[in-house]
Amino acid sequence: MNPDPSEQSPKYCDYFKHLLVEEIALVPDYRQLHYGKCAVSGVLGIETDGFKLQNLRLVHLPCENTLPAETLSVRLLNINYEIVNSEKLADGSPCIVRGEVVLCNVLGPGALMTARGIHELYLESETERDKLMNYLEKTYKPAINVWFIKRINQAVDLTERKLEIRLLCDEKDCS
Amino acid sequence: MNLDPFDVEDHIENFTIRKPRNTPLNYAPKEKSTRQGKRIHECIPLLLADLSRSSAVPDHEGVFSVFNSPYSALHFRTCIVHVFVAGRGVFNKSFFRYFVDDGTASMEISIFKKTQEQNTITSLYNEASALSRSQISENDRKVSYSMMRLLSKAMEYVDGSKITPGSNVCLYGRPKIFREKVGLDAFSFCLDNAQSRHMEIAFNDNLIDWYNLHKIKE
Numbered sequence: 001m002n003p004d005p006s007e008q009s010p011k012y013c014d015y016f017k018h019l020l021v022e023e024i025a026l027v028p029d030y031r032q033l034h035y036g037k038c039a040v041s042g043v044l045g046i047e048t049d050g051f052k053l054q055n056l057r058l059v060h061l062p063c064e065n066t067l068p069a070e071t072l073s074v075r076l077l078n079i080n081y082e083i084v085n086s087e088k089l090a091d092g093s094p095c096i097v098r099g100e101v102v103l104c105n106v107l108g109p110g111a112l113m114t115a116r117g118i119h120e121l122y123l124e125s126e127t128e129r130d131k132l133m134n135y136l137e138k139t140y141k142p143a144i145n146v147w148f149i150k151r152i153n154q155a156v157d158l159t160e161r162k163l164e165i166r167l168l169c170d171e172k173d174c175s
Numbered sequence: 176m177n178l179d180p181f182d183v184e185d186h187i188e189n190f191t192i193r194k195p196r197n198t199p200l201n202y203a204p205k206e207k208s209t210r211q212g213k214r215i216h217e218c219i220p221l222l223l224a225d226l227s228r229s230s231a232v233p234d235h236e237g238v239f240s241v242f243n244s245p246y247s248a249l250h251f252r253t254c255i256v257h258v259f260v261a262g263r264g265v266f267n268k269s270f271f272r273y274f275v276d277d278g279t280a281s282m283e284i285s286i287f288k289k290t291q292e293q294n295t296i297t298s299l300y301n302e303a304s305a306l307s308r309s310q311i312s313e314n315d316r317k318v319s320y321s322m323m324r325l326l327s328k329a330m331e332y333v334d335g336s337k338i339t340p341g342s343n344v345c346l347y348g349r350p351k352i353f354r355e356k357v358g359l360d361a362f363s364f365c366l367d368n369a370q371s372r373h374m375e376i377a378f379n380d381n382l383i384d385w386y387n388l389h390k391i392k393e
Contacts, residue, residue: 015223015281016259039278040260053201088346097258148259148341154372161379169224169279 009123009158010035010115016098018162021055024142025072030133031122033142034101035115040144041155041162043070044084048090051076051084051095075104075143076114084109087151094155098148101141113140155164209235209250216251218347219291220382223256224279227357229350237351242390249389256359257345257367257378260338267324271335275344284346284359286335293333300326327388331366343367 013036021042027033045052057069076097087124089095103113118136125132152158197387208214215238229241232250256277264272289346300323306321331337338344348361367374 016261016276016278018278037276089331091209098261136284150341151370152372153370154376157181158379161383165222165279165379168383168390169222 001051009119012036012116013038018159018166019101019161020058020163021053021072021074022067024074024144025055027142028038030103030118031115031139032143033103034114036100037098038101038144039096039098039162040074041094041152041159042074044076044089044091044095045070045073046084051079056094056156056159057089062094069166075141076149077102077104077110077143077145079126079146079149080172081088081162081167083146083149087149089098089149089151093151095151096155097146099144099146102114102143102145103136104143105139110148112145115150183372203254204288206235208289209238213250216249219251219254220247220378220385221251221254221256222257222279223275223277223282224331225275226254226256226350226359227280229284229357231352236263236348241344246334247390253347253349255345255347255378257343257375257382260340260342260344262340273338273340275346282358283356284348284361286338286346286361286364289336296326296333300330311358332363335364337366338364345374347380 008032013034016037016039017034019038019040021032021040024034024038024040030089040053042053042056045054053071054070054073055067058066078099084090087095101115103118105111105113121132121136123162149164186308195312206215207329209232214286221241225241228241228243232238232240235250237252239252240250242249248266255277258277261276263276264274264283264285268359269288271288272283275284277280290302303319303326307316307323311319313324342360342367345365345367346359346361347363348359351358351360365374
Protein backbone atom coordinates (compact mmCIF):
# COMPACT_ATOMS: atom_id res chain seq x y z
CA MET A 1 0.00 0.00 0.00
CA ASN A 2 1.41 3.34 -0.98
CA PRO A 3 1.10 6.02 1.69
CA ASP A 4 -0.56 9.22 0.61
CA PRO A 5 2.21 11.49 -0.70
CA SER A 6 0.72 14.41 1.17
CA GLU A 7 1.33 12.68 4.48
CA GLN A 8 5.10 12.46 4.51
CA SER A 9 7.57 14.97 3.21
CA PRO A 10 10.23 13.51 0.92
CA LYS A 11 13.68 12.75 2.24
CA TYR A 12 16.71 13.96 0.28
CA CYS A 13 18.39 11.11 -1.56
CA ASP A 14 22.10 11.60 -0.86
CA TYR A 15 23.45 9.06 -3.33
CA PHE A 16 23.23 8.89 -7.12
CA LYS A 17 20.24 6.60 -7.50
CA HIS A 18 19.91 5.02 -10.92
CA LEU A 19 16.70 6.19 -12.54
CA LEU A 20 15.20 5.94 -16.00
CA VAL A 21 14.34 8.94 -18.14
CA GLU A 22 10.79 7.56 -18.14
CA GLU A 23 10.56 7.75 -14.35
CA ILE A 24 11.38 11.45 -14.38
CA ALA A 25 9.52 12.52 -17.51
CA LEU A 26 6.30 10.60 -16.80
CA VAL A 27 5.87 11.37 -13.10
CA PRO A 28 2.11 11.66 -12.55
CA ASP A 29 2.28 14.00 -9.56
CA TYR A 30 5.19 16.34 -8.91
CA ARG A 31 5.08 15.49 -5.22
CA GLN A 32 6.20 11.98 -6.17
CA LEU A 33 9.16 13.18 -8.20
CA HIS A 34 12.52 11.85 -7.05
CA TYR A 35 14.01 14.29 -4.53
CA GLY A 36 17.80 14.36 -4.53
CA LYS A 37 20.67 12.95 -6.52
CA CYS A 38 20.24 10.67 -9.48
CA ALA A 39 22.20 8.87 -12.18
CA VAL A 40 20.39 8.51 -15.50
CA SER A 41 21.62 6.94 -18.70
CA GLY A 42 20.16 7.96 -22.01
CA VAL A 43 20.83 9.56 -25.34
CA LEU A 44 21.95 13.17 -25.53
CA GLY A 45 19.79 15.39 -27.68
CA ILE A 46 20.97 18.83 -28.74
CA GLU A 47 18.14 21.12 -29.76
CA THR A 48 17.81 24.83 -30.38
CA ASP A 49 16.31 25.40 -26.94
CA GLY A 50 18.95 23.45 -25.04
CA PHE A 51 20.26 20.04 -24.13
CA LYS A 52 18.03 17.07 -23.45
CA LEU A 53 18.40 13.51 -22.29
CA GLN A 54 16.30 11.06 -24.25
CA ASN A 55 15.17 7.62 -23.21
CA LEU A 56 16.75 4.35 -24.31
CA ARG A 57 14.96 1.36 -25.74
CA LEU A 58 15.27 -1.25 -23.02
CA VAL A 59 15.44 -4.42 -25.09
CA HIS A 60 15.40 -6.84 -22.18
CA LEU A 61 12.00 -5.69 -20.87
CA PRO A 62 8.75 -7.09 -22.30
CA CYS A 63 7.57 -5.19 -25.38
CA GLU A 64 4.46 -3.74 -23.74
CA ASN A 65 6.55 -2.13 -21.00
CA THR A 66 8.98 -0.28 -23.21
CA LEU A 67 8.93 2.81 -25.35
CA PRO A 68 10.80 3.26 -28.61
CA ALA A 69 14.10 5.08 -28.15
CA GLU A 70 14.09 8.87 -28.03
CA THR A 71 10.35 9.32 -27.47
CA LEU A 72 10.69 11.03 -24.10
CA SER A 73 13.16 13.62 -22.99
CA VAL A 74 14.24 15.46 -19.88
CA ARG A 75 15.85 18.87 -19.93
CA LEU A 76 19.50 19.09 -18.84
CA LEU A 77 20.54 22.19 -16.91
CA ASN A 78 23.99 23.46 -16.03
CA ILE A 79 25.56 22.14 -19.21
CA ASN A 80 27.14 23.89 -22.18
CA TYR A 81 29.02 23.15 -25.39
CA GLU A 82 32.34 23.28 -23.62
CA ILE A 83 31.42 20.39 -21.34
CA VAL A 84 29.80 18.51 -24.20
CA ASN A 85 32.86 18.85 -26.43
CA SER A 86 35.34 17.92 -23.73
CA GLU A 87 33.44 14.65 -23.22
CA LYS A 88 33.37 14.07 -27.02
CA LEU A 89 29.58 14.05 -26.96
CA ALA A 90 27.35 14.84 -29.92
CA ASP A 91 23.67 14.76 -30.71
CA GLY A 92 22.55 11.16 -30.35
CA SER A 93 25.47 9.82 -28.32
CA PRO A 94 24.67 7.58 -25.35
CA CYS A 95 25.79 8.98 -22.02
CA ILE A 96 25.31 8.76 -18.29
CA VAL A 97 24.33 11.88 -16.39
CA ARG A 98 24.73 12.37 -12.66
CA GLY A 99 23.12 15.26 -10.85
CA GLU A 100 20.01 16.40 -9.06
CA VAL A 101 16.39 16.12 -10.14
CA VAL A 102 14.77 19.56 -10.18
CA LEU A 103 11.70 21.22 -11.63
CA CYS A 104 12.45 24.02 -14.05
CA ASN A 105 10.16 26.93 -14.87
CA VAL A 106 9.69 26.70 -18.63
CA LEU A 107 7.67 29.89 -19.05
CA GLY A 108 9.63 32.27 -16.87
CA PRO A 109 13.32 32.91 -16.34
CA GLY A 110 14.13 29.34 -15.35
CA ALA A 111 13.40 29.35 -11.64
CA LEU A 112 14.03 26.00 -9.97
CA MET A 113 11.92 23.95 -7.59
CA THR A 114 12.28 20.52 -6.04
CA ALA A 115 9.80 17.86 -5.07
CA ARG A 116 10.19 19.05 -1.49
CA GLY A 117 9.26 22.62 -2.45
CA ILE A 118 6.16 21.43 -4.27
CA HIS A 119 5.27 19.42 -1.22
CA GLU A 120 5.58 22.41 1.09
CA LEU A 121 3.56 24.65 -1.22
CA TYR A 122 0.88 22.01 -1.31
CA LEU A 123 0.72 21.84 2.46
CA GLU A 124 0.60 25.63 2.81
CA SER A 125 -2.30 26.19 0.42
CA GLU A 126 -5.19 24.45 2.04
CA THR A 127 -8.01 25.73 -0.12
CA GLU A 128 -6.90 25.80 -3.73
CA ARG A 129 -4.77 22.71 -4.01
CA ASP A 130 -6.04 21.51 -7.39
CA LYS A 131 -5.59 24.95 -8.91
CA LEU A 132 -2.08 25.15 -7.54
CA MET A 133 -1.11 21.73 -8.84
CA ASN A 134 -2.56 22.58 -12.24
CA TYR A 135 -0.58 25.78 -12.36
CA LEU A 136 2.63 24.03 -11.29
CA GLU A 137 2.19 21.30 -13.87
CA LYS A 138 1.84 23.87 -16.64
CA THR A 139 4.72 26.07 -15.51
CA TYR A 140 7.31 23.58 -14.31
CA LYS A 141 8.84 20.62 -16.10
CA PRO A 142 11.19 18.00 -14.63
CA ALA A 143 14.87 18.52 -15.41
CA ILE A 144 18.26 17.30 -14.28
CA ASN A 145 20.81 19.70 -12.86
CA VAL A 146 23.95 18.10 -14.28
CA TRP A 147 27.06 17.63 -12.11
CA PHE A 148 28.79 14.93 -14.13
CA ILE A 149 28.22 13.76 -17.67
CA LYS A 150 30.09 10.99 -19.36
CA ARG A 151 29.91 9.30 -22.72
CA ILE A 152 29.48 5.54 -22.44
CA ASN A 153 29.08 2.52 -24.64
CA GLN A 154 26.68 -0.33 -23.85
CA ALA A 155 24.25 2.08 -22.16
CA VAL A 156 21.31 -0.31 -22.52
CA ASP A 157 23.19 -3.27 -21.03
CA LEU A 158 24.39 -1.15 -18.12
CA THR A 159 20.88 0.15 -17.41
CA GLU A 160 19.60 -3.41 -17.35
CA ARG A 161 22.15 -4.34 -14.65
CA LYS A 162 21.38 -1.24 -12.63
CA LEU A 163 17.66 -1.99 -12.66
CA GLU A 164 18.37 -5.52 -11.44
CA ILE A 165 20.50 -4.12 -8.64
CA ARG A 166 17.71 -1.76 -7.65
CA LEU A 167 15.48 -4.80 -7.42
CA LEU A 168 18.00 -6.48 -5.11
CA CYS A 169 18.04 -3.43 -2.84
CA ASP A 170 14.31 -2.82 -2.82
CA GLU A 171 13.54 -6.38 -1.81
CA LYS A 172 15.17 -5.68 1.51
CA ASP A 173 14.20 -2.08 2.22
CA CYS A 174 10.73 -2.02 0.69
CA SER A 175 11.38 1.68 0.11
CA MET B 176 66.89 16.47 30.96
CA ASN B 177 68.30 13.86 28.64
CA LEU B 178 66.31 10.67 28.59
CA ASP B 179 66.78 7.81 26.24
CA PRO B 180 63.72 5.61 25.48
CA PHE B 181 64.66 3.05 28.14
CA ASP B 182 64.65 5.67 30.88
CA VAL B 183 61.21 6.79 29.81
CA GLU B 184 60.01 3.22 29.90
CA ASP B 185 61.39 2.91 33.43
CA HIS B 186 59.33 5.90 34.48
CA ILE B 187 56.19 4.62 32.82
CA GLU B 188 56.64 1.29 34.50
CA ASN B 189 55.88 2.95 37.84
CA PHE B 190 52.46 4.13 36.73
CA THR B 191 51.11 1.59 34.31
CA ILE B 192 50.52 -2.07 34.46
CA ARG B 193 51.24 -3.55 31.09
CA LYS B 194 48.70 -5.84 29.60
CA PRO B 195 50.05 -9.18 28.51
CA ARG B 196 50.07 -9.60 24.74
CA ASN B 197 47.08 -11.55 23.57
CA THR B 198 48.35 -12.25 20.12
CA PRO B 199 51.29 -14.58 19.70
CA LEU B 200 54.21 -13.00 17.90
CA ASN B 201 54.69 -15.81 15.43
CA TYR B 202 52.66 -15.80 12.22
CA ALA B 203 49.25 -17.38 12.41
CA PRO B 204 47.21 -18.07 9.29
CA LYS B 205 43.93 -16.18 8.98
CA GLU B 206 40.97 -18.04 10.34
CA LYS B 207 38.78 -19.51 7.65
CA SER B 208 35.72 -19.73 9.88
CA THR B 209 34.44 -18.26 13.12
CA ARG B 210 34.36 -20.13 16.39
CA GLN B 211 30.71 -20.85 15.73
CA GLY B 212 31.74 -22.62 12.54
CA LYS B 213 30.55 -20.00 10.05
CA ARG B 214 32.70 -19.46 7.02
CA ILE B 215 34.57 -16.15 6.71
CA HIS B 216 34.47 -15.03 3.10
CA GLU B 217 37.16 -13.04 1.31
CA CYS B 218 36.87 -10.79 -1.75
CA ILE B 219 33.11 -10.75 -1.98
CA PRO B 220 31.36 -8.33 -4.36
CA LEU B 221 29.20 -5.94 -2.35
CA LEU B 222 26.86 -2.99 -2.79
CA LEU B 223 27.67 0.07 -0.70
CA ALA B 224 24.16 -0.02 0.79
CA ASP B 225 24.88 -3.43 2.29
CA LEU B 226 28.43 -2.55 3.23
CA SER B 227 27.28 0.52 5.14
CA ARG B 228 24.83 -1.61 7.11
CA SER B 229 27.42 -4.26 7.98
CA SER B 230 28.74 -4.56 11.51
CA ALA B 231 31.85 -5.85 13.21
CA VAL B 232 31.74 -9.38 14.57
CA PRO B 233 32.73 -9.43 18.25
CA ASP B 234 35.83 -11.44 19.22
CA HIS B 235 37.04 -11.72 15.63
CA GLU B 236 39.29 -8.87 14.62
CA GLY B 237 38.70 -7.57 11.11
CA VAL B 238 35.67 -9.75 10.50
CA PHE B 239 32.41 -8.08 9.53
CA SER B 240 28.96 -9.47 8.99
CA VAL B 241 26.63 -8.39 6.23
CA PHE B 242 22.94 -8.96 5.34
CA ASN B 243 22.13 -8.74 9.02
CA SER B 244 18.69 -10.03 9.70
CA PRO B 245 17.28 -12.38 12.29
CA TYR B 246 17.65 -15.25 9.83
CA SER B 247 20.87 -14.77 7.99
CA ALA B 248 24.24 -13.16 8.25
CA LEU B 249 27.34 -13.61 6.23
CA HIS B 250 30.83 -13.08 7.60
CA PHE B 251 33.54 -11.56 5.50
CA ARG B 252 36.92 -9.94 5.82
CA THR B 253 37.54 -8.26 2.46
CA CYS B 254 35.27 -7.10 -0.34
CA ILE B 255 35.25 -5.63 -3.84
CA VAL B 256 33.13 -2.65 -4.90
CA HIS B 257 32.71 -0.78 -8.20
CA VAL B 258 32.00 2.87 -7.53
CA PHE B 259 31.76 6.35 -8.96
CA VAL B 260 34.05 8.95 -7.35
CA ALA B 261 31.85 11.89 -6.35
CA GLY B 262 34.33 14.03 -4.44
CA ARG B 263 37.57 14.35 -2.57
CA GLY B 264 37.86 14.07 1.18
CA VAL B 265 40.62 15.48 3.36
CA PHE B 266 43.93 13.90 2.42
CA ASN B 267 46.56 13.18 5.03
CA LYS B 268 50.14 11.98 5.06
CA SER B 269 49.46 8.34 4.41
CA PHE B 270 45.96 8.21 2.88
CA PHE B 271 43.94 9.58 0.00
CA ARG B 272 40.29 10.00 0.91
CA TYR B 273 37.39 10.05 -1.53
CA PHE B 274 33.62 10.12 -1.38
CA VAL B 275 32.31 7.33 -3.53
CA ASP B 276 28.89 6.26 -4.66
CA ASP B 277 27.56 3.20 -6.46
CA GLY B 278 23.91 4.14 -6.86
CA THR B 279 22.83 2.44 -3.63
CA ALA B 280 24.64 4.52 -1.00
CA SER B 281 27.57 6.87 -0.62
CA MET B 282 30.57 6.41 1.61
CA GLU B 283 34.01 7.76 2.43
CA ILE B 284 36.95 5.55 1.53
CA SER B 285 40.69 5.76 2.15
CA ILE B 286 43.39 4.57 -0.18
CA PHE B 287 46.83 3.97 1.25
CA LYS B 288 49.57 6.05 -0.36
CA LYS B 289 52.21 3.64 -1.60
CA THR B 290 55.05 6.13 -1.49
CA GLN B 291 57.80 3.54 -1.51
CA GLU B 292 56.46 1.70 -4.55
CA GLN B 293 55.97 5.00 -6.33
CA ASN B 294 59.58 5.99 -5.71
CA THR B 295 60.82 2.63 -6.94
CA ILE B 296 58.79 2.86 -10.13
CA THR B 297 59.84 6.46 -10.76
CA SER B 298 63.52 5.68 -10.36
CA LEU B 299 63.22 2.62 -12.61
CA TYR B 300 61.45 4.78 -15.18
CA ASN B 301 64.21 7.37 -15.05
CA GLU B 302 66.79 4.65 -15.41
CA ALA B 303 65.03 3.28 -18.50
CA SER B 304 64.66 6.70 -20.06
CA ALA B 305 68.35 7.48 -19.43
CA LEU B 306 69.24 4.17 -21.03
CA SER B 307 67.13 4.88 -24.10
CA ARG B 308 69.02 8.12 -24.70
CA SER B 309 72.47 6.55 -24.38
CA GLN B 310 74.51 4.87 -27.12
CA ILE B 311 72.88 1.46 -27.36
CA SER B 312 71.79 -0.88 -30.10
CA GLU B 313 68.40 -0.45 -31.79
CA ASN B 314 67.14 -3.64 -30.14
CA ASP B 315 68.08 -2.45 -26.65
CA ARG B 316 66.41 0.87 -27.35
CA LYS B 317 63.14 -0.92 -28.15
CA VAL B 318 63.42 -2.87 -24.91
CA SER B 319 63.95 0.29 -22.90
CA TYR B 320 60.97 1.99 -24.57
CA SER B 321 58.67 -0.89 -23.74
CA MET B 322 60.02 -0.86 -20.20
CA MET B 323 59.06 2.79 -19.92
CA ARG B 324 55.55 2.02 -21.18
CA LEU B 325 55.22 -0.85 -18.74
CA LEU B 326 56.38 1.26 -15.82
CA SER B 327 54.03 4.12 -16.58
CA LYS B 328 51.20 1.58 -16.83
CA ALA B 329 52.25 0.13 -13.48
CA MET B 330 52.15 3.60 -11.99
CA GLU B 331 48.41 3.85 -12.81
CA TYR B 332 47.74 0.99 -10.40
CA VAL B 333 49.85 2.45 -7.60
CA ASP B 334 49.39 6.22 -7.67
CA GLY B 335 46.13 6.99 -5.86
CA SER B 336 46.24 10.65 -6.85
CA LYS B 337 45.27 9.63 -10.41
CA ILE B 338 41.72 9.13 -9.12
CA THR B 339 39.70 12.27 -9.80
CA PRO B 340 36.07 13.11 -9.10
CA GLY B 341 33.99 11.87 -12.00
CA SER B 342 35.94 8.67 -12.54
CA ASN B 343 34.82 5.10 -12.02
CA VAL B 344 36.99 2.84 -9.96
CA CYS B 345 36.98 -0.74 -8.76
CA LEU B 346 38.23 -1.11 -5.19
CA TYR B 347 39.42 -4.06 -3.16
CA GLY B 348 39.60 -3.47 0.56
CA ARG B 349 38.39 -4.13 4.05
CA PRO B 350 35.66 -2.33 5.95
CA LYS B 351 36.45 -0.23 8.97
CA ILE B 352 34.35 1.62 11.47
CA PHE B 353 35.27 5.23 12.06
CA ARG B 354 33.08 7.55 14.13
CA GLU B 355 30.32 4.97 14.10
CA LYS B 356 30.18 4.95 10.31
CA VAL B 357 31.33 2.15 8.09
CA GLY B 358 34.05 3.09 5.63
CA LEU B 359 36.41 1.18 3.40
CA ASP B 360 40.19 0.91 3.50
CA ALA B 361 41.21 0.07 -0.03
CA PHE B 362 44.37 -1.99 -0.58
CA SER B 363 44.25 -1.80 -4.32
CA PHE B 364 42.23 -0.09 -7.00
CA CYS B 365 41.69 -0.23 -10.72
CA LEU B 366 40.52 2.78 -12.69
CA ASP B 367 37.72 2.19 -15.18
CA ASN B 368 37.55 5.45 -17.09
CA ALA B 369 37.24 4.20 -20.64
CA GLN B 370 34.08 4.77 -22.64
CA SER B 371 33.43 1.05 -22.68
CA ARG B 372 31.43 -0.17 -19.68
CA HIS B 373 32.46 -3.83 -20.02
CA MET B 374 34.17 -3.90 -16.65
CA GLU B 375 31.24 -2.32 -14.80
CA ILE B 376 28.77 -4.66 -16.52
CA ALA B 377 30.93 -7.69 -15.72
CA PHE B 378 31.22 -6.61 -12.09
CA ASN B 379 27.47 -6.08 -11.82
CA ASP B 380 26.76 -9.48 -13.38
CA ASN B 381 29.07 -11.12 -10.90
CA LEU B 382 27.47 -9.20 -8.04
CA ILE B 383 23.92 -10.12 -9.07
CA ASP B 384 24.85 -13.81 -9.39
CA TRP B 385 26.65 -13.78 -6.08
CA TYR B 386 23.75 -12.07 -4.31
CA ASN B 387 21.26 -14.53 -5.74
CA LEU B 388 23.38 -17.42 -4.48
CA HIS B 389 24.29 -16.14 -1.04
CA LYS B 390 21.62 -13.76 0.09
CA ILE B 391 18.97 -15.66 1.94
CA LYS B 392 15.61 -14.14 1.16
CA GLU B 393 13.59 -13.08 4.13
